[in-house]
Amino acid sequence: MPERASSYAAEVDWAFNFVFWISVFFFALIVILTVVFAIKYRRRPGVEADNSITHNTKLEVFWSVVPLGLVIVIFWFGFSGFVDMRTFPKDAMVVKVHAKMWSWSFEYPNGVESTTLHVPLGQKVKLRMDSSDVLHSFWVPAFRVKQDVVPGRYTYLWFEAIKTGTFRVLCTEYCGTGHSTMLSAVEVQSPEAFKAWMAEESSGKNLSPVERGKKVFSLKGCAGCHTVTKDRKKLVGPGLYGIFGHEVTLAGGKKVLADENYLRESILDPNAKVVNGFPPIMSLIPLKDKELDGVIEYLKSLKD
Amino acid sequence: MTSIPMPEEGTLTTKPVVDETNYLKSAYGIKSWLLTQDHKRIAIMYMIGIGIAFLLGGLFALAVRLELWTPTKTIVEAATYNKLFTLHGAIMTFLVLVPSIPAILGNFVLPMMLGAKDVAFPKLNLLSFYLWLLGAIGFVVVLFAGDLDTGWTFYAPYSIRTQTAVALAATGAFILGFSSILTGLNFMVTIHKMRAKTMGWFRMPLLLWGLYATSVIQIVATPVIGITVGMLFLEKLFHIGFFDPKLGGDPVLFEHFFWFYSHPVVYVMILPAMGVISEIITAMSRKHIFGYTFIAFSSIAIALFGFLVWGHHMFVSGQSSLMSTIFSLLTFSVSIPSAIKVFNWLATMYKGSISLAPPMLFAMGFLFLFGIGGLTGLFLGTLNTDVHLHDTYFIVAHFHYTMMGSALIGLIGGLFFYWPKIFGRMYSHLLGTISFILIFVGFNLTFIPQFLMGSMGMPRRYYNYPPEFQAYHQWSTVGSFVLAAGLFTALWCFIHSLFRGEKAPDNPWGAVTLDWKTSSPPHHHNFDIVPPVTDPYDMDDVYWDEESKGYISRSQQAALQELAAGVSGTQEKNS
Ligand code: HEM
Ligand SMILES: [Cu+2]
Ligand SMILES: [Cu+2]
Secondary structure: OOOOOEOOHHHHHHHHHHHHHHHHHHHHHHHHHHHHHHHHOEOOOOOOOOOOOOOOHHHHHHHHHHHHHHHHHHHHHHHHHHHHHHOOOOOOEEEEEEEEOOEEEEEOOOOOEEOOEEEEOOOEEEEEEEEOOOOEEEEEHHHOEEEEEOOOOOEEEEEEEOOOEEEEEEEOOOOOOOHHHOEEEEEEEOHHHHHHHHHHHHHOOOOOHHHHHHHHHHHOOHHHOEOOOOOOOEOOOOOOOOOOOOEEEEOOOOEEEOOHHHHHHHHHOOOOOOEOOOOOOOOOOOOOHHHHHHHHHHHHHOOO | OOOOOOOOOOOOOOOOOOOOOOOOOOOOOHHHHHOOOOHHHHHHHHHHHHHHHHHHHHHHHHHHHHHOOOOOOOOOOHHHHHHHHHHHHHHHHHHHHOOHHHHHHHHHHHHHHHOOOOOOOHHHHHHHHHHHHHHHHHHHHHHHHOOOOOOOOOOOOHHHHOOOOHHHHHHHHHHHHHHHHHHHHHHHHHHHHOOOOOOOHHHOOHHHHHHHHHHHHHHHHHHHHHHHHHHHHHHHHHOOOOOOHHHOOOHHHHHHHHHHHHHHHHHHHHHHHHHHHHHHHHHHHOOOOOOHHHHHHHHHHHHHHHHHOHHHHOOOOOOOHHHHHHHHHHHHHHHHHHHHHHHHHHHHHOOOOEOOOHHHHHHHHHHHHHHHHHHHHHHHHOHHHHHHHOOEHHHHHHHHHHHHHHHHHHHHHHHHHHHHHHHOEOOOHHHHHHHHHHHHHHHHHHHHHHHHHHHHOOEOOOOOOOHHHHHHHHHHHHHHHHHHHHHHHHHHHHHHHHHHOOEOOOOOOOOOOHHHHOOOOOOOOOOOOOOOOOOOOOHHHEEEEOOOOEEEEHHHHHHHHHHHHHHHHHHHHHO
16 A cells, blocks of 8 residues: 555555455465365375265355354445545645546635646545546545546545645546556645745736746647647657647648637637647637737747 | 167277267358357357457557556557557457357257257247447447447447447447347257256256346346347437436436446356366366355355446446445345355365366466455455445456456356367367466456556546556566467367367366366267266266276266167067
């Protein structure tokens, strides 16, 4: 099991170990008996099997009832742990989690957004999660929490971090080509450090359009499908470095010049003009006017 | 027994079944196979078909394992990788494991175990095979037609939105479903109607209990997958909102539909395998099965409870906590009958006279692997540990232990067990043993690392992965190649047997069930004279005969002698 960084990780591990040792016991029993019998009663000339034993109801009831008792105990531990996971504390800080192919973004009560989840140590946090496309699943192994994110409804989970550090967030519900890169992180900070971070984020209102665009580009998950590096590496979507002012070949062979209007249309109505060789899977990501403007400025800035 | 054609005299005393012909040679030509209604020939056609599908699925698996050798790109792109694991999973479950034991071994031995000539509806049986073939070809078409990449679970709404050939695959699954229903129906009617006159329910071999329970599941559960893929199809083509929230549907509903079928289906795979293992262990230990009634009823119990636990795949899906709790409780109830079986098998070995020929090695391997598969199920049925383990490599390892380590090992063990009966040839025990060792070692090497990395944080269906898991992935990949080597050794062993194998006696292992009281291979109509029905595990009924190098049944011999005496008696009177 990975390191424990949430309040109920210990409980989960306890249940895990409990089941583990029960399993070890029964597994050892099975293997030892199989091997011992296979050796001790292996076929020898002149030795016949003892065919007088065909059943023994007492024994059979015994080995039905004992496992039954054990699994009820196991169920109970799992159940009480589960109840803790599903009983939402009233005093929790609520963070909204937006999942989409193939990125996570986090929105705090004061409206600040980020691509990694920042939480203060010892604070109960409740996540309200939504997906704008398909099923995803939010997993933090170090916290032992997991919850599917379902389009068309909200799902929730909560945790209390007990250790500072950076912990991995992974998507565990298969969601297409970029599934395995749909990663993020939880940064558990001391309450002071969290406050400082939050102050800095919320003060950043007067960014230049390019800086704003850059931020939006990662927050809105564009980076999950597009690279912005010079090598113009393809992910699911085309690399966007140097796109502005270049000619783009569309599906069907038509060529268009990537001017501001083309970029705008590509973002606001992604499937109106589809780039040659790519599937029309970019979905509409709602942007505010200022954000859209920023992104376009940012894309224009990607050049030598 | 009376209305059966008279056997030729002379051969009567040594050979129970006197017809010289053999179903493999009862007719020649490609048509005599393709249009046959003989359950035995249909079984062999399935064997070949499923074998090819298994080879294909296996090659995809090796490609997947190779790709995972490094944490980033090794041999293929992400989109191709997703296609590979989807095809692997879909082929292995729908084309290989669901039909496998019933279609191959069940078809072959079920009528013979009952003392019948064939299944109740031989034409329907042939139709099932062609439906399977059609569905199978559908899948292969998908392979060439497009990029199927949803995983074998086809979860909505991804499966509805992706541009891939889901609709085609769904049609394939639909057709395969029909094949499955028809086989189940056929077996059920056959068991009800065609048992030898004196065979009561509790004189049936345990494999038949397993197949019966399987048939119940197939008939009840399969229509649901038919409906589900049908809805998927409608949604995809006509945009009727069932599952996609954009159209007003609910994706969790799809999960319910899917698992309502797919959970019982895992028992379609395991129950027949458990039946086969029961037969192997008792015959190879030369001992009466321990606790017949418990084993028989546990099969039925598993089939019934199996319908009530589908929600354990959905603990974190967004279903209500109350439902998760109920499903967890019910899930544990299924583990009890499985445990009972394992203990009964062990007790059967106790004070036996155990032969370590290949079928028994596979049966013991089954105990080991099913032990791990079943016990790891406990971690997943437990609510709070499943939250952590769900959709990780832990799940992948769990279901491979149960589906491949148990169901498939049951099939391979069963093939080693019934091979002499099916083809009338023995095989090299050495090759069989080598294949077992390679399969066993390779299998564990492949999947134990997956348990470890799953619990440590490795999600399933990942093309790229965090580098700290690389060593585990590499062990797993090495293991998969050892496993493949083992499987090819088994194949080699079988092919070698067909050409070089010694002639098999009628009853090489000393089993008592009726299927072993025919010639090896059986002739076209299985029996000339249906042997008397005894307790199927009364080992005193058979004794070793040095001359034929096989076992001979006392009751059958006595009956034949009586008949012969009767025959000569009437002849005397006539003259
Ligand atoms: C004996 C007791 C067993 C128990 C208690 C058990 C329990 C479970 C549970 C709770 C899950 C869901 C875990 C999750 O998705 O988070 C699961 C998954 C699975 N089990 Fe079992 N299981 C048992 C035996 C079997 C057998 C015999 C088979 C097959 C022959 C099987 C095949 C599967 C498959 C295929 C999955 C995963 C499907 C997927 O997500 O793709 N299990 N098992
Ligand atoms: Cu994902
Ligand atoms: Cu299940």
